[in-house]
Amino acid sequence: MIKEANTTFPIHPLIKSRWSPRVFADTPVSDEAIYTLFEAARWAASSMNEQPWRFIYAKRESDAYKIILKHLAEFNQQWVKNAPVIILTAYKEKFNSGKENFHALHDLGLAMGNLSLQAQSMGLAVHHMAGLDWKKLQEIFNVQEGFHITTAVAVGYYGGDPSVLPEDLEESERAPRKRLPLNTLACEGKWIEQ
Ligand SMILES: Cc1cc2nc3c(=O)[nH]c(=O)nc-3n(C[C@H](O)[C@H](O)[C@H](O)COP(=O)(O)O)c2cc1C
Numbered sequence: 001m002i003k004e005a006n007t008t009f010p011i012h013p014l015i016k017s018r019w020s021p022r023v024f025a026d027t028p029v030s031d032e033a034i035y036t037l038f039e040a041a042r043w044a045a046s047s048m049n050e051q052p053w054r055f056i057y058a059k060r061e062s063d064a065y066k067i068i069l070k071h072l073a074e075f076n077q078q079w080v081k082n083a084p085v086i087i088l089t090a091y092k093e094k095f096n097s098g099k100e101n102f103h104a105l106h107d108l109g110l111a112m113g114n115l116s117l118q119a120q121s122m123g124l125a126v127h128h129m130a131g132l133d134w135k136k137l138q139e140i141f142n143v144q145e146g147f148h149i150t151t152a153v154a155v156g157y158y159g160g161d162p163s164v165l166p167e168d169l170e171e172s173e174r175a176p177r178k179r180l181p182l183n184t185l186a187c188e189g190k191w192i193e194q
Contacts, residue, residue, distance in 0.1 A: 076152070112128065
């Protein structure tokens with residue numbers, strides 16, 4: 001299934017064609033492909049070049065995968081089981097100096113943007129999730145103090161069959177992608193009243 005963005009201005013085909021599926025092809029994702037995604041994330045810009053992003057990944061056949069799946073929001077559990085790989089993302093809260101890194105989440109977001117577009121170039125789909133019990137996962141995976149698990153991310157090749165999804169999810173899987181109008185987001189020289 002193709003769900004291209006309906007853009008006002010032409011954009012790069014990788015950005016235009018990226019979307020967040022809830023079904024994936026049954027093709028396994030190799031370690032090399034997974035590390036290629038992390039390599040792309042690694043080269044994102046970051047405040048003070050602190051690189052505050054960290055990752056745990058798990059493949060479907062592993063115990064770690066089952067544990068992560070179990071600690072996702074119920075809504076997410078019903079579809080993430082279709083994904084061959086799940087990544088947990090985390091950020092480091094403070095600079096090496098000990099000062100709070102207010103921009104760490106920004107930098108993790110940049111890294112995930114890199115990862116998402118690298119994935120797109122490889123035919124891999126990435127679906128980010130906020131719905132997870134990050135506190136519990138933090139405990140289970142012994143994530144040390146000062147780091148904060150942020151999202152879970154389902155990864156797999158595009159091309160899954162939407163009809164395996166529950167009815168409501170199948171409907172949203174087939175629905176067109178939506179965005180706020182461009183002129184409500186950005187403006188020259190003044191803030192747009194929201
Ligand atoms: C930080 C973040 C958290 C998200 N959390 C969830 C989630 O818990 N469950 C889910 O199904 N989708 C989640 N999404 C996916 C968004 O719903 C999706 O990106 C948005 O609807 C736009 O769709 P598109 O990516 O196909 O353009 C999340 C996306 C981001 C970036």
